[in-house]
Amino acid sequence: MKKEVALSIEDLGKRFKIYPNPWDRMKEWMTFGRQDYHKDFWAVRNVSLNVHKGEFLGIIGPNGAGKSTLLKMITGVLTPTMGRYNTSGRVLSLLELGSGLDLELTGRENVLRSAQLLELPQGYVEERLEEIREFSELGEFFDRPISMYSTGMRTRLSFSMFAFIDCDILILDEVLAVGDIFFKQKCFARLDDLIKKETAIILVTHSMGIIQRYCDRVVLMNAGCIIHDGDPVVAIRAFTKLRGQSQARQVAQVVSQELLESGVPESDVEKYAAEFIENQKEPGFWPRALTLAKKQNQGGSASLAQFAVLDEKGDASLVFRQGETMHFYFEFELLETVELPVAQVEIRDERNLLLHSKLSLQDIASLPSILPKGYLVRFHHAIKLDLAAQSYIINLDLFTASSEVIDNLILDGSYVGLIRGMKRLCRAEGVLAIHLMPPIVEKPEQLFGGLASLPGKFEFQAVNERTRQIPSQ
Amino acid sequence: MINSLSRYRRYLLGSFWTELRYRYAGTTVGFFWFFVNPLLEVLVYTVVFSYVINLRTGGQRPSDYVIFLCTGLFPWLAFVENLNKGATVLIANRLYLNRLAMPPAVFVAKNSLLSYFTLLIYSVILIPVVLLFGNRLNWTLLLIPVIGFLFQLMGMGISLTLSHLHTLIPDVGEILNPILQLWRWTLPILFKDDIFPEFVRPLLRWNPPYYFITSFREILTEQSVPSATAWGFMVFWVILFSMAGIFTATKLYSDIKDSL
Numbered sequence: 065m066k067k068e069v070a071l072s073i074e075d076l077g078k079r080f081k082i083y084p085n086p087w088d089r090m091k092e093w094m095t096f097g098r099q100d101y102h103k104d105f106w107a108v109r110n111v112s113l114n115v116h117k118g119e120f121l122g123i124i125g126p127n128g129a130g131k132s133t134l135l136k137m138i139t140g141v142l143t144p145t146m147g148r149y150n151t152s153g154r155v156l157s158l159l160e161l162g163s164g165l166d167l168e169l170t171g172r173e174n175v176l177r178s179a180q181l182l183e184l185p186q187g188y189v190e191e192r193l194e195e196i197r198e199f200s201e202l203g204e205f206f207d208r209p210i211s212m213y214s215t216g217m218r219t220r221l222s223f224s225m226f227a228f229i230d231c232d233i234l235i236l237d238e239v240l241a242v243g244d245i246f247f248k249q250k251c252f253a254r255l256d257d258l259i260k261k262e263t264a265i266i267l268v269t270h271s272m273g274i275i276q277r278y279c280d281r282v283v284l285m286n287a288g289c290i291i292h293d294g295d296p297v298v299a300i301r302a303f304t305k306l307r308g309q310s311q312a313r314q315v316a317q318v319v320s321q322e323l324l325e326s327g328v329p330e331s332d333v334e335k336y337a338a339e340f341i342e343n344q345k346e347p348g349f350w351p352r353a354l355t356l357a358k359k360q361n362q363g364g365s366a367s368l369a370q371f372a373v374l375d376e377k378g379d380a381s382l383v384f385r386q387g388e389t390m391h392f393y394f395e396f397e398l399l400e401t402v403e404l405p406v407a408q409v410e411i412r413d414e415r416n417l418l419l420h421s422k423l424s425l426q427d428i429a430s431l432p433s434i435l436p437k438g439y440l441v442r443f444h445h446a447i448k449l450d451l452a453a454q455s456y457i458i459n460l461d462l463f464t465a466s467s468e469v470i471d472n473l474i475l476d477g478s479y480v481g482l483i484r485g486m487k488r489l490c491r492a493e494g495v496l497a498i499h500l501m502p503p504i505v506e507k508p509e510q511l512f513g514g515l516a517s518l519p520g521k522f523e524f525q526a527v528n529e530r531t532r533q534i535p536s537q
Numbered sequence: 538m539i540n541s542l543s544r545y546r547r548y549l550l551g552s553f554w555t556e557l558r559y560r561y562a563g564t565t566v567g568f569f570w571f572f573v574n575p576l577l578e579v580l581v582y583t584v585v586f587s588y589v590i591n592l593r594t595g596g597q598r599p600s601d602y603v604i605f606l607c608t609g610l611f612p613w614l615a616f617v618e619n620l621n622k623g624a625t626v627l628i629a630n631r632l633y634l635n636r637l638a639m640p641p642a643v644f645v646a647k648n649s650l651l652s653y654f655t656l657l658i659y660s661v662i663l664i665p666v667v668l669l670f671g672n673r674l675n676w677t678l679l680l681i682p683v684i685g686f687l688f689q690l691m692g693m694g695i696s697l698t699l700s701h702l703h704t705l706i707p708d709v710g711e712i713l714n715p716i717l718q719l720w721r722w723t724l725p726i727l728f729k730d731d732i733f734p735e736f737v738r739p740l741l742r743w744n745p746p747y748y749f750i751t752s753f754r755e756i757l758t759e760q761s762v763p764s765a766t767a768w769g770f771m772v773f774w775v776i777l778f779s780m781a782g783i784f785t786a787t788k789l790y791s792d793i794k795d796s797l
Contacts, residue, residue: 080795081792081795086705086706086707086708087706087708089705089706089792090706136635136636139637139638140638141634141635141636141637141638141794142791142794142795143790143791143794157636157637164632164633164636166555168555168559169555173555176551177548177551177552177555180545180547180548180551180552181548181633181637181639182637183544183545186547
């Protein structure tokens, strides 16, 4: 059963006029529009959308996809070039948190000022001032100038203010990316209250974790159009794929340019470029170059150089379903000569709880016992993600020790002792974040509760107490 | 336009007061710095015109020249402040304009209101100076806020146009400065009309700020009520420039929002 429509958008579009030179605008006025000196740029085109009361809609898409332009039209900041939209009730848009504040004014004064900016009736915020102060947890800072606030405190102030203004449609544009986790949880609890009060919430974010956890429905935008509207999981997948494609396109462009310059006829460039990219395989298990993210050299004894996260099909991905296998590739550059290198992969949740940590100790006997400075050491770790559906952070370490030391340590059987016994070459924290989504259940044993699924199985018997017989079916 | 201004009147007044507080009470010497510039100009012009070039206008004493100069220069400076700050006011407030459905005119209006306040402060400062140099004052003093208001209302109309043009074509700001510098010399601020050649004189009154400045000065120096012609001219310019400003603001509303 669909609820009442809070916002309906019909064939909305926005065209920006791009003038190569500001005076070109003047020239155009002089001719009274008979001659054009501008180029048209459609930031949003043919967008139709209905948002219902109490719906939590997420909007995702690459930079420049038109997300913000669309929201600005809904809030009345920009005038649409074509189409129309209809809103029922008050639309409230969060100013990018913290940036709309006046540094000289106190928190209290800023709240009052914002109320004026938002055309709220007199006395409206004044009545809620105490609630706002309490929610923000700012204490006495509430009456001090904003210039004394930390970024986190500014976020708290802004969010607290907006959380207490009644509205029918609340628009959050990339606003909950900052702030500590406890306050964030409080914010989302508040958003849940608003949803129960039939407020429609539209959230634009790059955080797939937030999208996946809170949105009932996700719209994916690209180049000004909606390319997916519906299931969040499908949308996030499509978005990740889109990012991979744009990366591939960039590589293809560079390669094509190089081929052209080296005298390859234009008609053949495309074919050769495709071939080149396809054949650009690395030795061994290492994935193709375009799936890799590069890192700056951080100095020290060793440095993380590049890494990739691929799904089972070999496509770059940061979103997985529960139970899928993630293939994690990473490469360290050795900045000094070391003995046997051992890598550690850690998976932590958003509260920094360590869920999994493993060392690369398989087949160490077959590795060279010493590696000279300047070598690259590459690892591939395949992990079956039998974890709760949420976001995770991955940390990496690189250790070294002689193979004898390692053998002795392994005999002790203590993981912590093993780590203590080796020399740490480098640690990379928060290398990447992955997001886990609920599985498409094929077998009932796939379902589990809690933090992780431990390997194991069930057997079942019903026994007659007197005869010790198992009744036959 | 007027409707949208009235919707934001609480913000307009609220931020107006805050800004006044910073301008005049922000620092202990803030109020002082505010007057350094005009006083320095008065000093320089008095020395140059009264002693060096010996161009005595009106009365013969240097003190007469100081009065003459101040009563013309002060309203002019407040007017220039209105235009100068008004031209950049949209860019300065882009943070609000590109996130809220606010009309740009709100910021132009606030700026003009501040400049009107500057003019009032200057007038209050002028009163003891005028009295000190032996002039009398009477009820006509009450017309000062009225003329000042009309003057800055015309300034607001011009600012409205300028701010929109400046946002779209940044060079406008650079052109504005020399124009304002030259404009001063076409008005009876530093000297009387009679310094201009005979054939130019009838044209002077068509210079928009002309009657505002002369009326302001005559109230303070001669306690005379502006003539019907003066009122007519003043009201005419206010209406003309306000219409032009509203026309520009309406025409360019979407362009401004797009480009900020």
